[in-house]
Amino acid sequence: MACCLCLLENSAEADLWLLNSCTVKNPAEDHFRNSIKKAQEGNKKVVLAGCVPQAQPRQDYLKGLSIIGVQQIDRVVEVVEETIKGHSVRLLGQKKDNGKRLGGARLDLPKIRKNPLIEIISINTGCLNACTYCKTKHARGDLASYPIEELVDRAKQSFQEGVCEIWLTSEDTGAYGRDIGTDLPTLLWKLVEAIPEGAMLRLGMTNPPYILEHLEEMAKILNHPRVYAFLHIPVQSASDSVLMDMKREYCVADFKRVVDFLKEKVPGITIATDIICGFPGEMDEDFQETMKLVEQYRFPSLFINQFYPRPGTPAAKMHQVPAAVKKQRTKDLSQLFHSYNPYDHKIGERQRVLVTEESFDSNYYVAHNRFYEQVLVPKDPLLMGKMVEVNIYEAGKHFMKGQPVSDARVYTASITRPLAKGEVSGLTEEFRHAPQNGSNWKAHPSAEIPVKTLFSSRMALQLLWPQEGLKILSISLALLAVLVTFYYGGM
Numbered sequence: 001m002a003c004c005l006c007l008l009e010n011s012a013e014a015d016l017w018l019l020n021s022c023t024v025k026n027p028a029e030d031h032f033r034n035s036i037k038k039a040q041e042g043n044k045k046v047v048l049a050g051c052v053p054q055a056q057p058r059q060d061y062l063k064g065l066s067i068i069g070v071q072q073i074d075r076v077v078e079v080v081e082e083t084i085k086g087h088s089v090r091l092l093g094q095k096k097d098n099g100k101r102l103g104g105a106r107l108d109l110p111k112i113r114k115n116p117l118i119e120i121i122s123i124n125t126g127c128l129n130a131c132t133y134c135k136t137k138h139a140r141g142d143l144a145s146y147p148i149e150e151l152v153d154r155a156k157q158s159f160q161e162g163v164c165e166i167w168l169t170s171e172d173t174g175a176y177g178r179d180i181g182t183d184l185p186t187l188l189w190k191l192v193e194a195i196p197e198g199a200m201l202r203l204g205m206t207n208p209p210y211i212l213e214h215l216e217e218m219a220k221i222l223n224h225p226r227v228y229a230f231l232h233i234p235v236q237s238a239s240d241s242v243l244m245d246m247k248r249e250y251c252v253a254d255f256k257r258v259v260d261f262l263k264e265k266v267p268g269i270t271i272a273t274d275i276i277c278g279f280p281g282e283m284d285e286d287f288q289e290t291m292k293l294v295e296q297y298r299f300p301s302l303f304i305n306q307f308y309p310r311p312g313t314p315a316a317k318m319h320q321v322p323a324a325v326k327k328q329r330t331k332d333l334s335q336l337f338h339s340y341n342p343y344d345h346k347i348g349e350r351q352r353v354l355v356t357e358e359s360f361d362s363n364y365y366v367a368h369n370r371f372y373e374q375v376l377v378p379k380d381p382l383l384m385g386k387m388v389e390v391n392i393y394e395a396g397k398h399f400m401k402g403q404p405v406s407d408a409r410v411y412t413a414s415i416t417r418p419l420a421k422g423e424v425s426g427l428t429e430e431f432r433h434a435p436q437n438g439s440n441w442k443a444h445p446s447a448e449i450p451v452k453t454l455f456s457s458r459m460a461l462q463l464l465w466p467q468e469g470l471k472i473l474s475i476s477l478a479l480l481a482v483l484v485t486f487y488y489g490g491m
Helices: 026-041 051-055 073-084 136-140 148-160 184-194 212-222 240-246 252-265 284-297 323-337 472-488
Strands: 004-007 016-019 045-049 066-068 118-122 165-169 200-202 230-232 270-277 301-306 350-358 365-368 374-377 386-395 400-404 458-464
Touching: 016 026, 016 073, 026 045, 045 051, 045 073, 051 136, 066 073, 118 148, 148 184, 184 200, 184 212, 212 230, 212 252, 252 270, 252 284, 270 284, 270 323, 284 323, 301 323, 350 374, 374 386
Parallel strands: 016 045, 045 066, 118 165, 165 200, 230 270, 270 301, 374 400
Antiparallel strands: 004 458, 016 458, 350 365, 350 386, 365 374, 386 400
16 A cells, blocks of 8 residues: 655645745745745645744634644654644644753654755754844744764764765854753864765854854864865844844954954855844944944855844834835945955965855856855766865856866765765665565655755645555655755755
């Protein structure tokens, strides 16, 4: 009695839509709301996931719909089954062990990597801050870190599946371990031991307060040849008064201390940062301080966000900056950012790069150098997943172009063949080859799940089952893979 899970290019043909959500900005939630409306107009069964329903499950437009909480994604099969039957199910509780809040979903759940060469690992969920503009805290809660052993095991498993690059993610990587008696450097040194030659580790976002006490160790780690010399440190504003209103728990001097120290100890390091334009109460002089900061550091990667008040946050109740002013400040900062080219001086350099993906225009392969700077290389299939040396011959605002050096050594980072695109990670060999062994269940994710559909923001699921019911094993693996991909692999 086999079953089949199909993700369709044409969502109109699906019986059930599984909609994931993000609550960081208003436009994302608006898109989520519109997707729900479209599903209902098409008489589709609907299952909701992500931070929006977790943070505000009593919203009028969510009434009567099934919801999977951010810590309950491993129970997606139960929710889908009951929803197909016409029931409304809501699993929003937090998972605990002896009264202590656990991290997110288990790290060993099956999933489908967006890129078979890149593994994205969430090291903790929630955070220790209470930023006045942030709604994610309402959904994710306080800090909950995964044990070091589980994270290292996940990394090792990834390398066994052909991965050559690992990204560490969380709401705040710098706060890792504070709830379980350890810290980020301790985790990173353990992970570095597991990285094979030719593979690389990329660190995620960290707020200034939680890295200040680890600067010496972090500099040593970022100088390691298998760790990208890259760090994303959001400043949000260069005005201390604005930072205080945001409740960011640091001042501009703290941010500068972190950046200056790392630039000195890790030569060439890439520092990425975020800035919010038009936060409530931001005066012209506050914004000019931010402009001066960008002019001083000329960040090669800068995420500029116009402030949107999120309902239910303290910032939404503050005196708002006029929309026209916010828009103009965003424009001014964007113009400043685009006025300098961070890579022109690198033309003529010889760099070692790791090739991991194809460019959006499909004309090049995308690689990254030691500083996680994007380098476009020729589309030679022999380069994919390899670490090669290139000569830089051109530079743009966000990229460089490199020509492979013919006589240079090529490193093959993967210790085994990467999984096929769409293949489920985390399966045992027995399960992976079950169809050939004559089992009465099967899972062919690479054949049945079109990758283009899998990573769209709106998913359409069509569940097909024989007369007597649903075979839980195969459907659970397919659904888990899909939803875990949403949470931890959709970056």
